[in-house]
Amino acid sequence: MSKFLPVRLFFVWLLFGILLAGCGNSPSSDEEPPVYSPARVLTPEAPGKKTLGSSPLILDISNQDQGYLTAESDSDDSRMNIQLTAPSGVVYSYFLEPDEQTVLPFSEGSGEYLITxxxxVDGNQYAALYTETLTIKLQNEFLPFLYxxxxxDFSSKSEACKLAASLVxxxxxxxxxxKTFYTYVTSHISYDYxxxxxxxxGYLPDVDDTLSTGTGICFDYAALTTAMLRSxxxxxxxxxxxxxxxxxAWIDVYIRGRGWVTKAVSFDGDTWKLMDPTFDANSDGDEAIQKYIGDESNYTVQFTR
Structure with a gap:
């Protein structure tokens, strides 16, 4: 049920770089990811069948069961901020530039999300527009990690997706x-110190720019590899x-027959590391996997995208 905040101005100091402690993992389940034959790039849509808010910021929640919402700003000069409080209590903060449209995931899967x-207004001063609580029930728990x-950010027209298809x-x-994607990315992208x-x-990766320049930081490596795998x-x-x-930034990958492999691709500050890709998916593989985790067990997740 919608609860609109009083029509009064208050000031919120929004620092994009602040991370709140917590983990956004989906609950475990026997469910498997959807299978598409041939593989296809999932494309978010905003049909306008069910929306929240009004100008200058409209949220399209028509496809919330697919694990995402779309946000669109029609302001000519104001930046927007959307804060999603996930079921675990972690607050995910997203920003939209004027006249921008973007896709925001329900990263913790099914559950209750508070959207504010x-x-x-000026600089880091923001006025509240509205707040809403949504109860999300996904068609498949893996969908937020495929779109x-x-x-x-990618689409069927992205060079990253075309490259991925050519390598498979x-x-x-x-x-x-x-293993193929990891080898390609680490062979063709240089770390930009x-x-x-x-x-x-507030920096956001551009996967095609990373490909074209051949350089990037850990966030760029992770986003490019994620886009290729999801495609x-x-x-x-x-x-x-x-x-x-x-x-x-690092990547967890779901391997059919094995489950989620934590830190499947990670970065230690000098080199990228691929967790053992040859482990036997028909056995638990715990010993083989653990030796590749090593000292990286001190990684602390703040946000899952």
């Missing part, structure tokens, strides 16, 4: 595809958090 929307979103051969397993030192809060119907989570005091 704000409009920029594109603001952090992992008939009869490849999920593990084969993961200057960018890492100067990147500003081949392999669910993956782009994780944002810390290893010790250092901020990182």
């Amino acid at each position: 929307c704000y409009q920029q 594109p979103n603001q952090y992992v 051969k008939e009869d490849m397993t999920d593990i084969d595809i993961l 200057d960018k890492a030192d100067s990147v500003e809060a 081949q119907d392999i669910p993956c989570k782009l994780q944002i958090g810390y290893s010790g005091d250092v901020k990182h």
